[in-house]
Amino acid sequence: MKDFLKWVIQFIVALISILLISGAPLLIAGFQKGEFLWREYFEALKFHVVTIMNIRELSIEYSTGRVFKEVAVFPKIIEYMTYSLQLLFLALGAAILIALLGTFITMMFKERARSRVKLIFYFLESLPDILIITLAQLMVVIIFQKTGFLVSKIAVMGDERIYWLPVLCLMILPMIQLYRLSMITFESEERQSYVELAKSLGFSKSFILFMHIFRNAIISVFFQSKKTMWFMLSNLFILELMFNIPGIMLFMYENISGLLFLITVLSFFVPIFILYSIGEWYFIRRLRRGEAV
Amino acid sequence: MKSVWRQPLFILGFGIISFFLVGSFLFEWIFGSIPKQTFFIEENGRAVEAPPISPYWNHPLGTDEFGYDMFAKIMIGAKYTILGAMAVAALRMFIAVPLGYVIGTYLQRQRSWINGIIDPIHYVPMTIFAVLLLSPVLWMPMEGFTTTVFERVVIQVVIMAVITVPIVASLIGNEANLLYQQEYILAARTLGASRRRIIIRHLVPQMREKMAVLYGQQVVESLIVFAHLGLLKLFLGGTLVSYDPMFADPPKSIAYEWAGLFGNSFRYLQGAPWLPLAPAISFALVILAIAAMIEGYTRATNGQVNMKRRKKMKYVSEEVVEWNQQQLKEKLVLLESNKNK
Structure with missing residues (x-):
């Protein structure tokens, strides 16, 4: 209470x-x-x-x-909001999934190979989002010019909705961030004594990874993912602008005022804050009960 | 500590940054501040290409839609963008570091509340925040600017620095608080060290490396926000807007800083991809260079703390030390002689 x-x-x-x-x-x-x-x-x-x-x-x-x-503004703005939120959460979900999958695969490698992979991703992480979106759009244009096949639309006209290319662009950087974050936590978890014990008992590496390390590491990854979320919101803004996506952020930018800023920020703040609070509450409860193995 | 100059990554990053910075000043000094303009390319007496001209040996990055050389624009603009980002990050650290130490030291009890208040800022995207606060400053109003370029640059740097101070300060506060649980600080406190002394003697040297890394990250972050603002047509030092109803020029950047180069040319992506790509890749290069410097620096320091040699205590003079040693010797001799009896 x-x-x-x-x-x-x-x-x-x-x-x-x-x-x-x-x-x-x-x-x-x-x-x-x-x-x-x-x-x-x-x-x-x-x-x-x-x-x-x-x-x-x-x-x-x-x-x-x-x-x-x-x-x-009223009925239209809800549509803008839902489109933006859809893009955001689709990208977030995809980023988490791929990052965790990548972590599992990399953790199966030996230490030496791992450190090289980590260095590559360290540099990939620092690529600016504008370059990634520019390159993605250019790629679509070049493919279209060479083969006549339109992979995806690179700008939205009117009321249509495009999904997979914007989601892909929005997903890449958060995915790399989350991947590096979860690699760090997984590796520090791997050095704990319970992992040694499990190894000595003869459990396979993938079993230990999934049943033990994953369950403990995911909590710390969750708590640190807030920063990624923050970063993604800025990216979403740029993305909507570069793809001309009729989302809430573009709408706000076109009619910029304190009031619309307030509405826009609230439309992201309320769902994300509630989601994170539920997550925190759940994880802390699990920690206190000592259910985490 | 191993020298950072033996780290290839650090040298690589440093080389790229100094190429852009030194090159930028040299370029302007040698070739002047107006890029070379080419109106068309002739081949056998016939014009074959009008601006924007695609890259070739005379214009390594092509030209823009008015025939100005892109490479020259990139080189001239480099100093504004890089120095601007460095200034934002420096000012931010300058405010946030002392604040963070204060939060970590004097406000330890209230820390959870402070974090609770600062936390919601995580939901306000940095770029939107900057756009909201900077549009009244940077977008030229109908009747022209009331401020000078220098004033606008200062206001922009200050605003961009201040908006993330709370987050950086709370980050440093949390780090400092972690150090307070270390044994040597506990020992220092037991021996009666004041909080100020703990900050100066323990926290500052212990966190020096982390602060350097944090500074690098802040420079990267400011560069990215500059790029975003450029896309939104808010340029470093203000945006010149033409309100001519008939022949309005597109919004112009006052200097050739990269954000403006990118923001103004993004719509040419399909027709002349080198126009937006050149500044975008330059941004990426500088950011990668900083990342390489950070990595090289971390490898060089590798968690070791480089403490300056402790100054000799003023209160204890050489004579006192010598006298003490003599006394000790005499006592030992006494002990020895007692044992021998």
Whole structure:
């Protein structure tokens, strides 16, 4: 119960801090003119809260030529959100799966080979995402020019949805990060005495890996994966821009304002925060009971 | 500690970075700050190619859509991008390191709360955060900028440095807190060392290597955010926007920094792939160089701490030490003689 209360407080604190950030551009604009616009700042915050409460009536001003049109945002924005979240979680799932699979395979190698693989991945990890997306799109273009076969669309037109190429681009870097992370944890776990014991009892390497090391290492991988998540959100933003994907982030960028920033961040923050809290709660409970073998 | 200069990886990384940095200044000094412009290529008296010209020996990276040489643009722009990222990372470390030590030392009890407050920042993507805060500064308003280029660069560097200070500070705080559980620090505390002394004598030298690695990572992170901002047409030092309704130029970067080169040419990916690829690969090269430097540095230090030689205690002069030794000798002689009796 106390833990739950603490969780609620943390959640509220997080909401408030995101709200405070959403008004910050006003302060910076004021700072440039040498004024401190604190009254306007709080007005803006109040406006944000009120609008979020009746989000159904929210509308955005579009300027088509000289005519300003008020366009209601509400039903459309849910579609944007779901598309972005779909991409994010598909990529995350794929990244976790492949990273763990890769870890299993590499752990079967000998130490020397492993250290070489690790060095290669260390350098791959530091490739910037813009290069990966650029190269992926270029590759599709070249394949199309050479063979006339369109592997995937590289830009979204209108309301259609493309999945596998963006997911692939979004997945690569987090996958490498998670792979390196889980390699480190698996290797440090491998040096524990219980693994030696299991080995001396004659269990096979793959059995020990899966039944013992995996169960313990996954907890620490989970707790450290938050940083990967953070990194992925930035990548998603760039991805939506480069593929012209009608997701929430592109929508926010096209009509940038503190209010839309707030909506966008919340639409990611709420599901991810709840997911991570459940995960933490589950793993900590398992640790306390000593169920982890 | 083995010298970092014996690590091939470190030298490789250092070489690439200094090539870009030194090369950038030299290039501008020799060839001037305006890249060579080629309007068309003639072959047997006939124009065969108009800009953007594809790469060939005279223009190793091709030219842009106005005929300016890409290689020259990359070289001239290198210094702004690299120095900018280094400045952001340096300022960030400068604020976050003392803060982290304070969190790890004086606020140990409150640490879980502080972490709880800082944690939600993990859900705000860095690039979006930067875009939100920097658009009012960098995007030229209709009536022109009210700030100078230098002011904008300073504001941008400060904002980019500050937004991740909480995360870096809490990271350092957690690391410092881990060190507090070490036995030698416990021993120092038992002997009555003040917290300030523990920070200066133990935490700082013990964490020096980690801080160097962290600095490298921060430079990489700032480079990536620069690249992202470039794609969003927010360039280092501001974006010149043409509000001419008829013949509006595309948004322009003030210097030839790489983020601007990439952001402005991304739409030419299909027609002239060398335009976005050249800055993107340059970004990747610099980032790989820093990664190589970090790896070489870690291998050289390899967990060993390079403590400076302890200064001789001021309170204990040579004579006192000698007197002590004499006393000890005499006592020993006494002991010996007693034994012999």
